[in-house]
Amino acid sequence: MRTKSGRPWPSVGRPRPADVSSGMVTGLFSIPEGMAYAAIAGFNPVAGLYAGVVPAIVGSFTARTVLMVTTLTSAIALTSQSVLSDAGLDPKDAGNVATLTLMVGVVMLLMGLLRLGVVLSFVSNAVMTGFSTGIALQIITGVLKDATGYRPEGHNKLVQVGNWLVHVGDWEGAATLVAVVTVVVWALARAVKRLEPVALLIAMVVVAVGVAVFATDVELVRDIARIPGALPGFSAPDFSAVPDLIGGAFSVALVALAQAAGIAPSMPNPDGSRSDVNGDFRAQGYANAIGGLFQALPSGGSLSRTGVAVSAGARTRWAGVISGVFLALVVLVCGSLAERIPMPVIGGLILVVGGELIWGKRHDILLVLRTSWMSAGAMILTFLATTQLPLQQAILIGAVLSLLLYCAQAARQxxxxxxxxxxxxxxxxxxxxxxxxxxxxxxxxxxxxxxxxxxxxxxxxxxxxxxxxxxxxxxxxxxxxxxxxxxxxxxxxxxxxxxxxxxxxxxxxxxxxxxxxxxxxxxxxxxxxxxxxxxxxxxxxxxxxxxxxxxxxxxxxxxxxxxxxx
Missing domain, CATH: 3.30.750.24 (STAS domain)
Structure with missing residues (x-):
């Protein structure tokens, strides 16, 4: 598939020093985040870890949104688990996971080749703003337990935030202190211009070393699962499961692509080139089609992991590539050290990333609120749906709201x-x-x-x-x-x-x-x-x-x- 420039693949260019440090930070984040997402959804945590290797490398090489990092997200993990459970298949069976991931990749590829990304152009800016802000809030609520040791109750994300604040007395002191110190160290490092690109890495390393030195009793990565000192091997799909997963593969692909659609508006290409939705569809398709053969769970453009890369100074697609390569090296060479990364450190830094994503949307939110009451209503409803309903349902509601908004505007114009x-x-x-x-x-x-x-x-x-x-x-x-x-x-x-x-x-x-x-x-x-x-x-x-x-x-x-x- 040729790009608009006539090249069969997007321009790769050369990595910059900031991409190396950014890739290292993003790769380290993929260890606890990927394993935690997989564990929460009932998968083998190692499959979540491996989702940050091959999918990240392949997706970053081929994506038209330069900084997009393709890997496992919490929404994709939960949707995948629901699909396999509804089909009566074991989510911990490697063959079932490989089949689903491969099928998700094929669906994404077909949607990209058929240029169905044009459908997203009909999604209004108001709906996309509400959706992206809701996803950012989901990112924050997903690490509240890691940051404070207290898991808020309720399926509604807004209720979870309220429950978390009301039960401040139930927060674990050690975990909360580690998360707060992590945010403070990050802020101090970021205040120094030279250290700004590596502020996340400095905060992670300094606080992790401090936790080890003072023997602070907090949850570590090894409490989720052990990291095997080996690269992901070949995983053969179980093609007998294909008939049971056809509909589910479309659901997972839809969730992943919808999440990724919010990345390009939030993180435009630093080189000034234009993103291409269909190219991003194909890139995520390649990532899943190949990653599924190497023990990876279904993956898609991750707003949180891309946010980490950008905050760490990513400037080219090499940041995502290096994140996958560095993660593979860490797993292969020093997995036992990576197991000692404290979860409150990751929780504190993800709170920072999620907060930056929401803060970065403030101008878009104000613009929509000032545009018209219909646009404002569509944005608010999409945000509420994203925070209260399963993501696939929120996507459908957003699409319907975009259609209704278009009809109303057409009638007025x-x-x-x-x-x-x-x-x-x-x-x-x-x-x-x-x-x-x-x-x-x-x-x-x-x-x-x-x-x-x-x-x-x-x-x-x-x-x-x-x-x-x-x-x-x-x-x-x-x-x-x-x-x-x-x-x-x-x-x-x-x-x-x-x-x-x-x-x-x-x-x-x-x-x-x-x-x-x-x-x-x-x-x-x-x-x-x-x-x-x-x-x-x-x-x-x-x-x-x-x-x-x-x-x-x-x-x-x-x-x-x-x-x-x-």
Whole structure:
């Protein structure tokens, strides 16, 4: 698959020093985060660890969103577990995991190859802002237990935050102290400009060493599972499970792709290149198709891990590649040391990353709130759905809200405007609205501005001038904005109005009609009912068809018609 530049793959470039330190930080984060996500969902924790190796390397090499890190997320882990359980399959069976991961990759690849990423362009900015903010809150609630030793109750993320705050007395002192010290060390390191790119790494190493020196009693990575001193080996899929996982693979892919869709707006490419949703779909597909053969759980663009990489100074795609390579080296060479990473350290730093993600969205949130009450409502509803419902349901709600928002905006934007000819012969939008009725023997020129969507038709029909007593009048309707294949209701409206106007002795002329629409009007019989000259095709010169229609209207009437309605 070639990119817009003609290259079969995205430009790789050269790694920068900041990418090395960023990749190391991100790789270390993948150890406790990946293992914890897998364990929570009932998978082998090592499979979550391996999801940060091959998928991260392959995804970063091929993604069009340069900084996107492809790996396991909590939402993907929970959705995958639900899919396997519903199919009656053991989530700890390596063959079942390999089959699901491979199928998820195939679905992603197909969606990218079919260019279905265009569907996301119809998701409104308001909905995407609510979704991304909700995901950031999910990231925060996912580590509250690691940071304080207290696991908040409730499925609703907002309720969990409230429960966590109310039960501050139940927080474990040691865990909370370690998390607070981690945040303080990070803040101090970040205050020094030279140390800013490696602030996360400094905080992780310094506090982890301090916990070991003072023998602080907090949860460590090894309390979740032991890290094998070996690279992921080949894992053969169990193809007998394919029929049971077809629908589930689509669900997991949808959750993963929707999460990843929020990364490009939040972390634009530092090199100024444009992200490509379909390219990102394919990149995640490659990551899963290959990662599934090497013991990895289903993966997708991770907003939290990408946030860690960016906070650590990532500048190119090499940060994600190095994170996977470094993780593999750590597992192979010093897994026993990695097992000693304190979970409160990871919890404290993820709280920082999640907070930065939400803070970074503040301008988008304020913009949506100031735009319109409908956009604000869509954003708030999507945010609430993302924090209270399973992610796949929240995605569907967001899609429906985007559709409803589009319908409402289309209905409001569709209108007719009066065109007037200036003294120099040029056409311009008139200062007055369309006339309430057509005057006998006069030419009226109106321009249709809309999308021909059925929701706007009542508004358009209400703006059409009354035809009562319009003998000898001509309504010239410019339809440059009308799609090649408009709503059938539009054709019925035009046919009905033309017939009513003809009964009064007037005429409707359509101007600027595109060739495909001309053929459709001919097939429907409307062209014949409009008569000769009733359809004036579009031309390269914008207003040439309109001038021709005016001349024809004057010539068709025995007595001279006055100039178009002033």
């Amino acid at each position: 569709g209108k007719l405007v009066r065109l007037e000819q200036r003294g120099d012969g040029r056409w311009a939008v008139g200062e007055r609205p369309p006339p309430a009725s057509l005057a006998p023997g006069e030419i009226t020129v109106l321009d249709y501005a809309g999308s021909s969507f059925f929701a706007e038709l009542p508004r358009i029909e209400g703006e059409l001038p009354s035809v009562e007593g319009a003998r000898g009048s001509v309504l010239i309707l410019v339809v440059r904005a009308l799609p090649d294949v408009p709503s059938s209701a539009v054709l019925k409206l035009l046919d009905r109005y033309a017939a009513t106007l003809a009964e009064q002795g007037g005429r409707l002329v359509l101007v600027g009609v595109q060739p495909p629409l001309v053929r459709l009007l001919e097939k429907s019989g409307l062209a014949e009912r409009l008569g000769d000259g009733g359809i004036v095709p579009a031309e390269p010169e914008l207003f040439a068809p309109l001038d021709k229609a005016i001349a024809a209207a004057r010539a068709a009437v025995p007595t001279p018609l006055p100039r178009e309605t002033p």
